[in-house]
Amino acid sequence: MDNLQDAINIIFGKQCPDKVLSAGANESFHPFFSQADFLEKGYSLFTHYGLEEIINVYQKLDQDWFLDYYHQSRKKSIYYLLVHFTKHVLTESNLEPFVEYKHLLKWREMSHPLGEDLFTCSYLAYMDVRSKRRRDYFAWRPVISSNNRRLRVMLNQGIAENHFHLKGSGPVFDLSWMSLMNHPGSHESAFRKLSADLRLLTSVSNSFNVKEKQLNILVLKAAYIRQWLFCKINGVSVGEINMNLLGNPSNNTDSYELVLNRESVIEEIETLRYLMGYHFKYNGGFQAADYAIPKEMSDQNFNGSFLLVGERKFLYENFKLIYTHDPSFLSYQHLLYAYLLIKYTLRSELIQINLKTGFGNFLKYQDRKELFITEGSIYEVAFVGMAVNDSLKFNKLLSFETRIAPKLTSIQLRDSLDKYHAMIDEKAIQRHYPMLESTNESESIRTERHFYTLHFIKKSDQRIENALVSSVTSRHQALRSEIKRQAFAIVGLRESFYDKSQLIRGIDAASSEFSARPEVFAHAFRYLKDHKLSGAQNQLRMSQSEHKLSATFHVGEDFYDVVDGIRAIDEAILFLGLNQGDRVGHALALGIDVAEFYCFKKMKLMLPKEMILDNIVWLLARIRKFGIDICRTEVNRLEKTYEGLFREIYSDSLDNTQKNTYFSHMVFFDSWKLRGDDPNLYQFDTNNLDQITNLTYWDRCKINYSYPSNSQIRKSRAVQWLYQQYHFNPRVKSEGASIRQFEITQDYIKLVAEVQRLYRNHVKSLNIGVECNPTSNFLIGTFGSYAKHPIMKFYNLGLETSNALLDECPQLFVSINTDDQGIFNTSLENEYALMAIALEKELDSSGRPRYSPTVIYQWLDNIRKMGLEQSFNL
Structure with a gap:
C-alpha cells in the first residue's frame, strides 16, 4: 500500500492550488491527475525509484486507482484514489468511523499530514452512495479511534491523563479553519505574523514555473470556494462562480481583483451564517459558529463534537455528488480539489506534520495554535471547552x-x-x-x-x-x-x-x-x-x-547531548526537591538508544562551551559515584578537555591569590551542587550564609538544605568563588555562551550508555514517576518509531520473558499521556493503540512476532493502573 499512500500524498498534498484553479478557468482541467503533474512531484518523493518506475506508478494510477474501487464505472477521478485507501483502513460502527486496528500505523501516516476529514468523509460518502443511505450524524470524535475492542474494554476500566496542556489540546486546526472560513477578513494581523515567521513545511517542486503564494490570499480563495459550493449543494440561489477572482496567482498583485471584492465575499458569508447556520446559545445571546452547521441538525450530534459537524457535512455532500457522477457537479470538482489543497497548505503550518526533530520545531507550532482563534470569540470558548469536554466524552x-x-x-x-x-x-x-x-x-x-x-x-x-x-x-x-x-x-x-x-x-x-x-x-x-x-x-x-x-517538571525531552539531558533530570530531582509522589515529564534522555542518537547527530555536537564543561564535570562525577571502570583513555580525554575549557572560560578571571589554586573538576562539581541555591546569596560576602535574612518562609527556602548532604561545601572559598563567577562574571557568561564543536568517540558512547543505565536505576530507587507521551516524543525525539519509544527501557515487566532483559530494566513508575493532543492530532486512546500495534508488528531475529497480543495488553494495563496511581488528585 506504500505506493498508493505516496500517490495520495502527491495528489492531495503536493499539487499547487493555483495551478488547479488556473486550469479550471481555462476549461482544460480534468478530474484526474496528468502524468506530467505526477512526475513533477514524484521525482522528489519516490527517491527509491528511477524515472521509468515512477512512470509505472502513474500507469497504475491511470489504469486502476483513478477508477471506482469496484470498477463499476470506467470514469476516472482523483477522488477514487481515496476510496482505494479507505476501503482497507476504515470501518463503521453505529454511524461512527473507526480505523481497522491492523492498519492504524498506515492511517496515522496518512491522516496526520492530510487531515482525517478528507478520508472519513469521502469514505462515508462512497459507502452511503453504494447503500443509498442518508446520513445525519457527523459529530464523531475529533480524532477517530481504532476498532480494537479488547483495548477499549481495558481502557473503559478507567484511565488517567497526567500530562495534558489545556491550550494545546483543543482541535487546533479544525477551529482555526472554521474561524477563517466564517470570518475571512478578520485575521490579517495573524497572517502578517505568520508570513514573517519560518515556513515549517518546505514545499519542494521540480518545476521551473513556480510563483510565491501568500497564505491570506489562498485562504480567501478557499472561503470564496466554500461559500459558493455550499450554496450550490444546498439549493441557495447563487450566480456562476467568478473564475477571474480565482484563476490568478495567489499574491496581492496578481489577485488584486479578489482583494478588491473581498468585502462582497465576506458579506455573502455573513448572510449565510445568519440565514443558514445553526445559532447556538452563547454569551447571553445566539450566534452561528459556522454557516455549514445546519439549522435542522439532528439531536444525536449534540452528544458528540457538534461544532465539527459543518465542515464534515460540507465535505461529505461534495463527495456524494462526485461518487454519484452528478452531471451538474462535474465541472466544479476542481474547485473542491483546490479547496482541499489550500486547506492542507494552512494545516501544514499549524499541525506538526514536518519531519524535523527537536523541541524548537514543536515550539513554532505551539506558538501558532491560537493565531486564528480570536480571544473572546466563540472559537476560543470551543477551543478550551472541546479540549476538556470531548476528552471526557470519549475517554x-x-x-x-x-x-x-x-x-x-x-x-x-x-x-x-x-x-x-x-x-x-x-x-x-x-x-x-x-x-x-x-x-x-x-x-x-x-x-x-x-x-x-x-x-x-x-x-x-x-x-x-x-x-x-x-x-x-x-x-x-x-x-x-x-x-x-x-x-x-x-x-x-x-x-x-x-x-x-x-x-x-x-x-x-x-x-x-x-x-x-x-x-x-x-x-x-x-x-x-x-x-x-x-x-x-x-x-x-x-x-x-x-x-x-x-x-512535576518537563525535563530530558530535548538536549544537545544525552549527558545534558540526564544531567537536567538530575538537577530537577536534586535542586527542586523531587521525591516519591512527584514526576518528571518525558525524560527521553533516560531511555533513548545512546549510539543511535550520536549516529543521528553524525558524531559531532554543536553546543555552548559552558554546557560542554558542565556535562563533562557531571559525567566524570557520575562515573566516580557509580564506580564505572571502563574506557580510561576516554576519561583522560574528558579530564584534559575540562582543563582546556576551564582555562578558556575562567582563567582570565583569577586574581593573584587564586592563580596558584588548582580548580579540579571535582571542585567544579562541588560548585555545581550549589546551583539550587539563590545565587544572590553568593554575590558578595559569603562568610555568613548561616546568618542570612530569615524573616519569611521564602527567605528560608533560599538555600537547598536537602542537597548537598555535606553542607561544609558551601564554606569552601574555591567553591563559593566558582559559583559567584558562574552567575556574576560577565566574561565567564560571555565566553561560556560561545559555541564549540564536541567530537563523539566510541568510548564516549560506552561511558554515556553505562551512566544512563545506572541512572535509570537511581530514578527507580526514588520512586519518581515518568510521564510518557508517545506521539509527542516520536515527533520531537530522534528514535523514529513507536516501537523504539524509551518506555520499554523504563518498564518491561510482563512484556519480556528473558530474565536478562527483565533484570536490566529498572521497572520505573510510568504512565501514557497525550501532551498537546491538538497540535499532535491524537487522543489518549490512540496513544495506547499506537503503542500496541507498533509492538504487535515487531519481529524477532527469526522474523516471527516478538510479542503476543495478550502480553502487550497486560503490559499496557499495568501502565494504565500506574497512570492512575500517579495522579496528583489522590
Missing part, C-alpha cells in the same frame, strides 16, 4: 490533570480559573432549547476528576551587554523575579481563595529546555512544595482538608 477518565500557566497575582489566577471554568462549562455553547433528557454527567462528578497543574514557562536569559550591570545580575534574574511573583500568587490563592485553590494540585515548568535550567525554578519549587496554610481562614473552611502541592 473513561478517572483523573484528568490539565496544565495551565500561573499568573502574577492571586486575583489574576482566580480570574483565570474562573474563565477556564466558564469555557469548560457545557452550557457555554449549547443548543437553542434544552434536550428532553440530558446525558451529561453532573458538574460535581466532573470537577472531582478534573483539576489543574500550574506550569511556569521557561524563558531564555537576555544577554546584558553592559558589563557593570551584568556583574550584579545573576543568570535569569528577570525570570527568577517573575517566578517569585507567580509563586506568591499561588500561595495567595491557597490562603485567600480556598475553594479555587482546591482545583490546583501540582506545579510544573514547561517550554524549551535550552531556555532555562531546573536551577532557575528551584527556589520557587521548594517554597511551594512545602507550603502549609497559615490557618487564618480555618473558621471559614470548617472541616475541609489541606492538600500539599505535588511537582
Whole structure:
C-alpha cells in the first residue's frame, strides 16, 4: 500500500492550488491527475525509484486507482484514489468511523499530514452512495479511534491523563479553519505574523514555473470556494462562480481583483451564517459558529463534537455528488480539489506534520495554535471547552490533570480559573432549547476528576551587554523575579481563595529546555512544595482538608547531548526537591538508544562551551559515584578537555591569590551542587550564609538544605568563588555562551550508555514517576518509531520473558499521556493503540512476532493502573 499512500500524498498534498484553479478557468482541467503533474512531484518523493518506475506508478494510477474501487464505472477521478485507501483502513460502527486496528500505523501516516476529514468523509460518502443511505450524524470524535475492542474494554476500566496542556489540546486546526472560513477578513494581523515567521513545511517542486503564494490570499480563495459550493449543494440561489477572482496567482498583485471584492465575499458569508447556520446559545445571546452547521441538525450530534459537524457535512455532500457522477457537479470538482489543497497548505503550518526533530520545531507550532482563534470569540470558548469536554466524552477518565500557566497575582489566577471554568462549562455553547433528557454527567462528578497543574514557562536569559550591570545580575534574574511573583500568587490563592485553590494540585515548568535550567525554578519549587496554610481562614473552611502541592517538571525531552539531558533530570530531582509522589515529564534522555542518537547527530555536537564543561564535570562525577571502570583513555580525554575549557572560560578571571589554586573538576562539581541555591546569596560576602535574612518562609527556602548532604561545601572559598563567577562574571557568561564543536568517540558512547543505565536505576530507587507521551516524543525525539519509544527501557515487566532483559530494566513508575493532543492530532486512546500495534508488528531475529497480543495488553494495563496511581488528585 506504500505506493498508493505516496500517490495520495502527491495528489492531495503536493499539487499547487493555483495551478488547479488556473486550469479550471481555462476549461482544460480534468478530474484526474496528468502524468506530467505526477512526475513533477514524484521525482522528489519516490527517491527509491528511477524515472521509468515512477512512470509505472502513474500507469497504475491511470489504469486502476483513478477508477471506482469496484470498477463499476470506467470514469476516472482523483477522488477514487481515496476510496482505494479507505476501503482497507476504515470501518463503521453505529454511524461512527473507526480505523481497522491492523492498519492504524498506515492511517496515522496518512491522516496526520492530510487531515482525517478528507478520508472519513469521502469514505462515508462512497459507502452511503453504494447503500443509498442518508446520513445525519457527523459529530464523531475529533480524532477517530481504532476498532480494537479488547483495548477499549481495558481502557473503559478507567484511565488517567497526567500530562495534558489545556491550550494545546483543543482541535487546533479544525477551529482555526472554521474561524477563517466564517470570518475571512478578520485575521490579517495573524497572517502578517505568520508570513514573517519560518515556513515549517518546505514545499519542494521540480518545476521551473513556480510563483510565491501568500497564505491570506489562498485562504480567501478557499472561503470564496466554500461559500459558493455550499450554496450550490444546498439549493441557495447563487450566480456562476467568478473564475477571474480565482484563476490568478495567489499574491496581492496578481489577485488584486479578489482583494478588491473581498468585502462582497465576506458579506455573502455573513448572510449565510445568519440565514443558514445553526445559532447556538452563547454569551447571553445566539450566534452561528459556522454557516455549514445546519439549522435542522439532528439531536444525536449534540452528544458528540457538534461544532465539527459543518465542515464534515460540507465535505461529505461534495463527495456524494462526485461518487454519484452528478452531471451538474462535474465541472466544479476542481474547485473542491483546490479547496482541499489550500486547506492542507494552512494545516501544514499549524499541525506538526514536518519531519524535523527537536523541541524548537514543536515550539513554532505551539506558538501558532491560537493565531486564528480570536480571544473572546466563540472559537476560543470551543477551543478550551472541546479540549476538556470531548476528552471526557470519549475517554473513561478517572483523573484528568490539565496544565495551565500561573499568573502574577492571586486575583489574576482566580480570574483565570474562573474563565477556564466558564469555557469548560457545557452550557457555554449549547443548543437553542434544552434536550428532553440530558446525558451529561453532573458538574460535581466532573470537577472531582478534573483539576489543574500550574506550569511556569521557561524563558531564555537576555544577554546584558553592559558589563557593570551584568556583574550584579545573576543568570535569569528577570525570570527568577517573575517566578517569585507567580509563586506568591499561588500561595495567595491557597490562603485567600480556598475553594479555587482546591482545583490546583501540582506545579510544573514547561517550554524549551535550552531556555532555562531546573536551577532557575528551584527556589520557587521548594517554597511551594512545602507550603502549609497559615490557618487564618480555618473558621471559614470548617472541616475541609489541606492538600500539599505535588511537582512535576518537563525535563530530558530535548538536549544537545544525552549527558545534558540526564544531567537536567538530575538537577530537577536534586535542586527542586523531587521525591516519591512527584514526576518528571518525558525524560527521553533516560531511555533513548545512546549510539543511535550520536549516529543521528553524525558524531559531532554543536553546543555552548559552558554546557560542554558542565556535562563533562557531571559525567566524570557520575562515573566516580557509580564506580564505572571502563574506557580510561576516554576519561583522560574528558579530564584534559575540562582543563582546556576551564582555562578558556575562567582563567582570565583569577586574581593573584587564586592563580596558584588548582580548580579540579571535582571542585567544579562541588560548585555545581550549589546551583539550587539563590545565587544572590553568593554575590558578595559569603562568610555568613548561616546568618542570612530569615524573616519569611521564602527567605528560608533560599538555600537547598536537602542537597548537598555535606553542607561544609558551601564554606569552601574555591567553591563559593566558582559559583559567584558562574552567575556574576560577565566574561565567564560571555565566553561560556560561545559555541564549540564536541567530537563523539566510541568510548564516549560506552561511558554515556553505562551512566544512563545506572541512572535509570537511581530514578527507580526514588520512586519518581515518568510521564510518557508517545506521539509527542516520536515527533520531537530522534528514535523514529513507536516501537523504539524509551518506555520499554523504563518498564518491561510482563512484556519480556528473558530474565536478562527483565533484570536490566529498572521497572520505573510510568504512565501514557497525550501532551498537546491538538497540535499532535491524537487522543489518549490512540496513544495506547499506537503503542500496541507498533509492538504487535515487531519481529524477532527469526522474523516471527516478538510479542503476543495478550502480553502487550497486560503490559499496557499495568501502565494504565500506574497512570492512575500517579495522579496528583489522590
